Amino acid sequence: MAKNEQSPLDHKLAALQAATKLGEGRVAEEALASAEQVVQRAGQRRQLSADHTVVGFFGATGSGKSSLFNALTGQDLARAAATRPTTAEPMAAVWGAEGSGPLLDWLEVDQRHHLQGPLAGADSQDTWARLLGSWRGRSRGGSESSGGLIVLDLPDVDSIAVHHRQVAARLSGQVDVLVWVVDPQKYADAVLHREFLEPLSAHRGVTLVVLNQVDRLSEADVATVLASLRQILAADGLGRVPVHAASAETGQGVEALRQAVAEVAQRRSAATERLLSDVRTAAQALGAEDAGGVPAGIGRRAEARLVDALSEASGVNTVVRAVQQSYRLEAGRRTGWPVVRWMARVRQDPLRRLGLRRGDSRDQARGESLGTDDPRVHRTSLPERSPAQRAQADGAIRAVAVGAGEGAPENWRAAIRRAARSHEQQLPDELDQAVSSAELRAGNGSWWWHVINVLQWMALLAAVAGLAWLGVLALAAYLQFDLPPAPDVEGFPIPTLLVAGGLAFGVLLALLTAPLVRLGASRRARHARRRLRSGIAAVARARIVEPVESEIERYGAFREALAAASGRH
Structure with missing residues (x-):
């Protein structure tokens, strides 16, 4: 490799x-x-x-696994008696002692018997000679390290001693090959099947089942019991597991079991x-808990609805209206009749009232002098969100999370919902900062303001000039000075025309400017709404959408990892 x-x-x-x-x-x-x-x-x-294969002999009380262990090894190693339980601690029969010590330490097996030669039984000599020969060949100079076989006799799985059951349960999760020994009386034992065989059904490739004590049955009964045992094993998910009939007392079937164990050990893949x-x-x-579904995720429409709800909850509509009013107010100050402009200057700018008027040079200079022009420290003076606004925002976040997790298992849907709310404490402050940092162009006027302003002042100057002219003529007449009469146009004195024309032109100019002011205010409001939504959308994506998408990606990676671990791809 x-x-x-x-x-x-x-x-x-x-x-x-x-x-x-x-x-x-x-x-x-x-x-x-x-x-x-x-x-x-x-x-x-x-x-x-x-290179060592560990084979564990498991069984219920009275199954005769210790006797079968002795018959398999050809040694009287395990104590078999009428009293139960007879096996208190695990015992190991070891072939190929080299390298087995650390493995047995890990298995916590202290009773160890190192054996030489094949297992007892003339019929097994060839099989075990080949097995031992392969071990010795590897040991003497082969490219592979030496190996061996470890057979364990274990405490009863249903022992009245808790420690015995714990040892059997622990080693059922550690040995390489599981040999389950049952007897004709207790082969359907509920404890054995419910707590061991059924949970370990996935290990059918390294499992053997032995019906022991068949010498107590007639041939017909042996076939009946084996058929019943196979049926129960199939219900446990072990329908293809090899089942051996054996008798430790007479030696019946022991050779076949030896050969099966030898073949498993020789493969060295157990x-x-x-x-x-x-x-x-x-x-x-x-x-x-994985239903196999794929989360729906957050679509563009769902994200747009979320931004709409957060915009409403953040007071965007209030700010947009303030932008319109601010534009109209500033337009009145810059293009209105100069005589009445003071009325517009008395009114407070709605954007400044909300803490959002930072666009003109005066506000910038003031911010620089106070050290508050950094957009990161901007805050608005918007009214606190109402319960209805908070409920609307919470409902939108919940709807996005629920929709995004649709199709995923419940535990992952819950994780997606938690991800959507992972920044809910910081969210109001960041939304407020997004509103306050938006470029609203509050201090920028329209180019035509300057033209209208010049024309208004010209009209006012004409009216003032006409009034002054008329005033001089009236004063001269009062003082009885003889002054030439004022020139006229079509019979109308020019001073009078200047006064009337200047006033009429100023009023007409104001009337003609009003639609332009409304149009400019609407355009400025649309620009402000776009910029505000853009800022809120960025916050929504960073604090809600991206955490949800990250959780969905995590679920996808989890499913991929599970598929790889289980061998589905």
Whole structure:
């Protein structure tokens, strides 16, 4: 294998570890803990001897597994007696002692018997000679390291001693090959099937089942019991598991069992198969609540509705109206009849009242002198959001989160809802800052204001000149000075025409300017709305949309990791 190339087990373990991290806070803690244990246990097992196959003999009280263990090894190692339980601690029969110590330490097996030669039984000599020969060949100079076989006799799975059951349960998750020994009286034991065989059904590739004590049955009964046992195993998900009939007392079927164990050990793949099964089982547990759906996500319409709701809640409409009023007020100050402009100057600018008038040179100079021109410290004086506005914003956020998570499992939908509200404490302040920092062009006038302003002053000057002329003529007549009469046009004195014309032109100019002011105010309001929505949309995307999309991407990565860990792709 190339240096950077991963084995299938490496790939699946990495995928399971990634899925475990991605599922934190979103998947049941029990499933996460189980997956983490699988990753940890696999790492520990792979650091130990890869050339030893560990076979565990499990069974209920009275199944005769210790007697079968002795028959298989050909040694009187395990104590078999009428009293129960007879096996208090696990016992190991070891072939190929080299490298087995750390593995047995990890298994916490203290009773160890190192055996030489094949298992007892003349019929098994060839099989075990080939097996031992392959081990010795590897040990003497082959490219592979030496290996061996470890057979464990374990406490009863239904022992009255709690410690015994705990040991059996622990080692059922650690051994490479599981041999389940049952007897004709208790082969359908509920504890064995419900607590062990059914939960471990994913490990059918490294599982053997032995019906022991068949010497107590007739041939017809053996066939009946085996058929019943296979039916129960099929219900447990173990329909294809090899089932052996044996008798530790007479030796019937022991040779076939020896050969089956020898073949498993000779393949030297049982440990990898067991770990692969563990990974698949853990991945299935992590994805147990996954309905297989894909979240809908946040579409453009949903995001636009969210921005609309946040804009309403942030007082955008109030600001837009203030922009219109501010434009009209400033236009009146700059283009109105100069004599009455003071009336417009008395009125307070609505944008300045909201703390949003920073566009002209006076406000900029004032902000620079006070050190408050930094957009990051701008705040508005908008009224506090009403309960209806807050409810509208909350409802919009909730609607976006619910719609985005539609199709995902409930635990991930809940995570998506939490992501949508992950910044709800900072959201009002950031929305206010977005409003206050928007470029509203509040201090910018229209180019035609200057033209109208000049014309208004010219009309006023004409009227003033006419009044002054008429005043001089009246004063001269009063003082009885003889002055030539004022020139006229079509019979109308020019001073009178200046006064009347200047006043009429000023009023007409004001009337003609009003539609332009309304049009300019509307355009300025539309610009302000676009800029305000743009700022609020940026906040909504950064604080609501992106966290939700990140959570959806996390769910997608979780599903990909589960698929890789379970071998679906």
